[in-house]
Amino acid sequence: MRDLNISFTTAKGDFPAVRGISFDVGRNSIVGLVGESGCGKSVTALAIMRLLPGNARLSGTIDFSGRNIVAMHEEEIRKLRGSEISMIFQEPLTSLNPLWKVGRQIDENLKMHTELKGDDRFQSVVDIMRDVGLPDPERLYHKYPHELSGGMRQRIAIAIAVACRPALIIADEPTTALDVTIQAQILQLLKDINREKGSSIIFISHNFGIIREICTSICVMYAGHLVEIAPTEKLFCEPRHPYTIGLMKAIPKTDSKGKELYDIPGKVPSITDTLPGCPFEPRCEYAFERCKRELPQFEVLGEQHESRCFLAGELR
Amino acid sequence: MKRKRVSLYIGISIIASLLAMMVVSLFYTPYPVTEMNRDERFAPPSANHPLGTDNFGRDVLSRIMKGSQTAFFVGLIAVSVGGLFGVLVGAIAGYFGGMLDEFIMRLMDAMMAFPGILFALMFVSIFGVGIRNTIIAIGIMSIPSFARITRSGFIQHKEFEYVKNARVKGVSNFRIMFSHILPNVLSPIIVAASMGFSSAVLSEAALSYLGLGVQPPDPSWGRMLNESQVFITLSPWYTIAPGIFITLIVLGFNFLGDGIADLQDRQQ
Amino acid sequence: MYIYLRKLFAMLATVFLVSMITFITFEIIPGDPVLARLGVDADEAQIRALSEELGLDEPLYKRFFGWITGLFTGDLGQSIRYSRPVSELIFDRLPVTLSLALISMVLIVIIGVPLGILSARYGDRLPGISISIVSQIGMAVPSFWTGIILMYIFGLTLRWVSPGGYTPWSVDPVEAFKSLLLPAVAIALPSIATVIRYTRNTVMEQMKNDYVRLAFSKGLKMNAVLFRHVLKNALIPVITVLGMITANILGGSIVIEQVFTLPGVGRLLINAISVRDLPLVQGMVLYISLVIVVTNFLIDIVYTLIDPRIKLR
Numbered sequence: 001m002r003d004l005n006i007s008f009t010t011a012k013g014d015f016p017a018v019r020g021i022s023f024d025v026g027r028n029s030i031v032g033l034v035g036e037s038g039c040g041k042s043v044t045a046l047a048i049m050r051l052l053p054g055n056a057r058l059s060g061t062i063d064f065s066g067r068n069i070v071a072m073h074e075e076e077i078r079k080l081r082g083s084e085i086s087m088i089f090q091e092p093l094t095s096l097n098p099l100w101k102v103g104r105q106i107d108e109n110l111k112m113h114t115e116l117k118g119d120d121r122f123q124s125v126v127d128i129m130r131d132v133g134l135p136d137p138e139r140l141y142h143k144y145p146h147e148l149s150g151g152m153r154q155r156i157a158i159a160i161a162v163a164c165r166p167a168l169i170i171a172d173e174p175t176t177a178l179d180v181t182i183q184a185q186i187l188q189l190l191k192d193i194n195r196e197k198g199s200s201i202i203f204i205s206h207n208f209g210i211i212r213e214i215c216t217s218i219c220v221m222y223a224g225h226l227v228e229i230a231p232t233e234k235l236f237c238e239p240r241h242p243y244t245i246g247l248m249k250a251i252p253k254t255d256s257k258g259k260e261l262y263d264i265p266g267k268v269p270s271i272t273d274t275l276p277g278c279p280f281e282p283r284c285e286y287a288f289e290r291c292k293r294e295l296p297q298f299e300v301l302g303e304q305h306e307s308r309c310f311l312a313g314e315l316r
Numbered sequence: 317m318k319r320k321r322v323s324l325y326i327g328i329s330i331i332a333s334l335l336a337m338m339v340v341s342l343f344y345t346p347y348p349v350t351e352m353n354r355d356e357r358f359a360p361p362s363a364n365h366p367l368g369t370d371n372f373g374r375d376v377l378s379r380i381m382k383g384s385q386t387a388f389f390v391g392l393i394a395v396s397v398g399g400l401f402g403v404l405v406g407a408i409a410g411y412f413g414g415m416l417d418e419f420i421m422r423l424m425d426a427m428m429a430f431p432g433i434l435f436a437l438m439f440v441s442i443f444g445v446g447i448r449n450t451i452i453a454i455g456i457m458s459i460p461s462f463a464r465i466t467r468s469g470f471i472q473h474k475e476f477e478y479v480k481n482a483r484v485k486g487v488s489n490f491r492i493m494f495s496h497i498l499p500n501v502l503s504p505i506i507v508a509a510s511m512g513f514s515s516a517v518l519s520e521a522a523l524s525y526l527g528l529g530v531q532p533p534d535p536s537w538g539r540m541l542n543e544s545q546v547f548i549t550l551s552p553w554y555t556i557a558p559g560i561f562i563t564l565i566v567l568g569f570n571f572l573g574d575g576i577a578d579l580q581d582r583q584q
Numbered sequence: 585m586y587i588y589l590r591k592l593f594a595m596l597a598t599v600f601l602v603s604m605i606t607f608i609t610f611e612i613i614p615g616d617p618v619l620a621r622l623g624v625d626a627d628e629a630q631i632r633a634l635s636e637e638l639g640l641d642e643p644l645y646k647r648f649f650g651w652i653t654g655l656f657t658g659d660l661g662q663s664i665r666y667s668r669p670v671s672e673l674i675f676d677r678l679p680v681t682l683s684l685a686l687i688s689m690v691l692i693v694i695i696g697v698p699l700g701i702l703s704a705r706y707g708d709r710l711p712g713i714s715i716s717i718v719s720q721i722g723m724a725v726p727s728f729w730t731g732i733i734l735m736y737i738f739g740l741t742l743r744w745v746s747p748g749g750y751t752p753w754s755v756d757p758v759e760a761f762k763s764l765l766l767p768a769v770a771i772a773l774p775s776i777a778t779v780i781r782y783t784r785n786t787v788m789e790q791m792k793n794d795y796v797r798l799a800f801s802k803g804l805k806m807n808a809v810l811f812r813h814v815l816k817n818a819l820i821p822v823i824t825v826l827g828m829i830t831a832n833i834l835g836g837s838i839v840i841e842q843v844f845t846l847p848g849v850g851r852l853l854i855n856a857i858s859v860r861d862l863p864l865v866q867g868m869v870l871y872i873s874l875v876i877v878v879t880n881f882l883i884d885i886v887y888t889l890i891d892p893r894i895k896l897r
Contacts, residue, residue: 051801078805079803081800081802081803082801086801087797087798087801094793094795095795095797095798096795096798097795097798097813098795099816099890099891099892100813109802113803144893428828429828429876429880430831430876431835431872431876433835434834434835434869437857438609438865440857441860441862441865514724518726521728522726522839525728526842527858545732545843548732552736556733559725559729559732559733562726562729563725564724566725567720567721567724570720
């Protein structure tokens with residue numbers, strides 16, 4: 001992805017939702033997109049699949065194996081959906097069709113993108129269900145979503161996503177709606193899929209703990225901008241953007257019992273506030289005059305580590 | 317965004333025009349409504365008679381104008397009656413809840429499932445025809461929709477802070493219901509009233525068409541349709557005019573109701 | 585299984601309740617059917633004789649039981665005007681009204697639902713808005729006026745069908761259908777508009793759901809998403825409204841039968857009311873109420889068949 005800009009056209013004018021995002025997703029990597037609600041991470045993900053509403057305007061490039069997704073016609077991107085790129089949504093109860101048997105919902109993918117027929121296809125669905133950890137798949141195939149538990153439903157959603165062995169899976173907060181114990185299992189499942197089936201994953205979340213657990217590299221977003229991008233451990237050990245630093249401070253640690261939790265002062269700007277300079281400036285404790293006027297460019301700090309701050313090199 | 321206001325404006329314009337026509341008719345019509353003119357029977361629309369004449373040579377436009385009085389009158393009274401009782405019933409059901417609520421709602425559901433016209437017919441078969449019974453029958457028919465809307469409003473609001481505050485202060489239930497909650501629930505009730513009006517006009521027209529509603533000499537668009545049907549080959553405009561006006565007034569109130577509803581939606 | 589039995593039982597209870605209410609309603613009537621028949625100047629003896637003949641001098645509870653048992657045997661009493669059993673009169677007219685209702689319902693579903701979907705699909709663009717406007721007008725036009733105009737255009741002017749009157753199915757099915765088509769259209773029009781509106785709203789609501797997004801993310805085309813996934817979900821609320829539509833159709837047919845002079849139950853009802861033939865009115869009110877109750881029951885059953893979430897309750 002290079003210089004992706006997404007804006008929404010409404011009766012009241014154009015609103016930029018995402019500005020100048022650039023990052024790479026390599027084979028076998030799991031890239032995390034992290035940020036507070038409203039920072040544009042979901043919108044970015046939907047843009048990759050071109051599933052944004054009609055009033056969205058995209059510019060920049062999204063290079064997928066040599067082809068630019070932004071420039072594609074609807075027909076071209078439609079062929080990629082489900083087969084090369086797929087998506088997992090946050091709430092499995094509403095993302096599955098309540099009136100269809102769960103097995104059939106997985107089957108639909110295979111029917112559309114493969115040549116498998118009848119029994120072969122049924123067997124494939126059963127195998128996929130087994131792979132994602134569902135017990136007794138032959139029986140489960142005929143159940144409806146409301147008859148399954150939350151964790152099982154999300155496994156079905158994952159099964160749908162991996163059915164055709166896509167090169168890229170976009171997971172939008174896949175564990176947020178689940179119990180903590182189930183969360184761990186689902187995360188492990190995604191890691192296994194990444195390793196064994198070779199699908200890259202873009203993992204969206206607002207929870208740093210989960211991100212650290214599963215991602216190989218992380219993109220931190222704020223108010224539609226990408227502010228820092230780094231390999232996982234690098235980000236946690238050496239954050240180089242005031243926002244990232246603030247977020248790290250805010251994570252409760254085991255030894256912070258009894259101490260006050262840190263909270264970044266101020267609040268996230270709304271989509272209608274467009275500032276000429278750095279979006280984080282109003283809340284930044286390191287901010288100076290230039291930050292107000294000028295949007296910082298990316299400072300390269302090392303291997304695959306970039307930060308969008310004038311002080312990137314000096315922060316500790 | 318702007319598009320939604322269109323409903324409201326269209327509704328207001330139509331109703332305002334028809335209302336103006338009605339008010340004018342109270343004082344003046346181009347021709348006396350009962351004046352017959354043997355030489356000009358079944359005349360097509362002309363400068364003299366913009367809507368033509370009927371089988372007795374009476375001016376159709378004047379009769380239409382007079383008929384609007386009945387339409388508005390029946391609509392207004394029926395909706396007021398239905399609205400009054402409907403809101404009362406709905407408020408009680410929503411506020412007090414429990415078995416009372418269950419019972420009232422079952423009753424309302426049964427009433428809504430019954431074809432309105434059948435109820436009106438039963439009513440006039442028992443109590444007789446005429447404008448008064450027509451209004452009562454239509455009024456009763458409109459009770460369930462008011463009751464429903466009021467009830468859901470009350471159910472919602474009774475959980476709000478200001479109600480709890482009032483109760484703690486010792487305000488009587490009656491006052492809470494009608495001085496505190498009711499004003500807040502007014503908007504959807506007004507929408508229901510607008511829709512109820514158009515429904516009432518259609519019902520009255522149907523009843524009068526069947527000869528079981530508004531009786532002569534009271535004018536009625538519905539009855540005019542009955543009278544004109546026999547002569548349709550001789551003067552189709554006598555049939556067309558009342559139908560168009562009924563459609564217009566119904567459209568007007570429907571658009572009005574939709575417009576008000578959209579206004580509410582946007583405020584929220 | 586239990587759920588069906590429970591619903592059946594509820595339906596029968598409603599039927600009983602409805603008959604009781606119908607019976608009671610007509611008992612409190614001021615005015616005397618006997619006098620209506622014999623005229624105001626009838627003498628005592630005649631009044632008594634007729635009252636006895638009609639069973640009007642029996643105590644109330646006896647008459648009620650008679651009424652109820654009569655329901656089971658299909659005996660709804662004797663019409664004062666026609667001197668024939670009420671049930672016989674109703675049965676004579678049933679085929680007309682029922683065929684009319686059926687044709688109307690079919691028209692409503694096959695025209696209303698697709699147009700509603702179309703209107704939802706093209707939501708804010710021209711086809712969507714124009715369908716909305718047309719349906720607004722459709723709801724505002726009084727159905728009997730539509731009937732008159734249709735009859736004028738197609739019956740009197742173009743002469744494609746005979747203006748009014750009815751040919752029984754047994755005599756000539758094609759003619760029968762032709763004589764019922766225009767009335768059915770007149771009845772159906774306002775309900776078509778309602779169904780279009782309703783369907784449009786539910787489809788647009790459904791389109792906002794996550795499973796629709798997922799369906800697109802699988803690579804499905806708009807048509808496939810609409811018809812394979814959204815439709816079934818959207819139809820559930822539409823089926824609910826069909827119950828109300830049934831009541832509309834039956835109500836509408838009462839008036840339309842008058843417009844087209846069809847020998848149906850509706851017209852019989854109007855005549856009965858004009859001459860205060862109360863046993864007849866009573867019988868027909870009961871019949872119409874029963875049709876509604878049974879139809880609602882059937883719709884309820886269809887519900888449970890379509891939505892797997894309901895079975896479990």
